[in-house]
Amino acid sequence: MLIERRLRRLSAGALALARVAALARSDFSIDLAEAVLRTPALTLADAWRELETAQVLAGSSFVHDLVRDAVERSVPDDIARHVHGAIALHLEHGGEEPARMATHWWAAGQWARAGEQFERAARRARQAAR
Numbered sequence: 001m002l003i004e005r006r007l008r009r010l011s012a013g014a015l016a017l018a019r020v021a022a023l024a025r026s027d028f029s030i031d032l033a034e035a036v037l038r039t040p041a042l043t044l045a046d047a048w049r050e051l052e053t054a055q056v057l058a059g060s061s062f063v064h065d066l067v068r069d070a071v072e073r074s075v076p077d078d079i080a081r082h083v084h085g086a087i088a089l090h091l092e093h094g095g096e097e098p099a100r101m102a103t104h105w106w107a108a109g110q111w112a113r114a115g116e117q118f119e120r121a122a123r124r125a126r127q128a129a130r
Contacts, residue, residue, distance in 0.1 A: 003070040006054055013047040015074075018056055022071040023083050023107075027091060027100055028060055035090040036083060084108040098124065 007015065020036050021028045030041050037044070051057040055067075062068035075083070088104035102117035 003067055006056070007070060007074060010054060010056070011047065011050060013044075014050040014054070014056075015071075017044060017047045018051055018071045019075050020083065020087075021057065021060070021062065022068050023075065023080055024087050025068075027087060027096075027104070030060070031094075032087060032090050036086045081108045085110060088113070097121070
């Protein structure tokens, strides 16, 4: 309840940035935030500072898992699926690790794309074991 009250005081821009961070988890970065929110990094600066001042983020990480979980719960399921798809696309264009992309495609409900990435991750793991 205390965390939810803190989140309700955030501006729309800060809350949107926090939501992207919560859904992206360890994949969160400035580049990803720019791509998903379609907003230049300098424009995100005020929202980012607001999140740090409100003790939601410390740098690019949440101050506590409970805060991240509360932010994540505030995202409607359909919106979360869409954002996970945008995160996966960004990671795909950046040539990131297939397992990371797969989890976001899975959360987006894009089963075929998730499957392709899980297979790529399995092949990479098999090759690394040789």
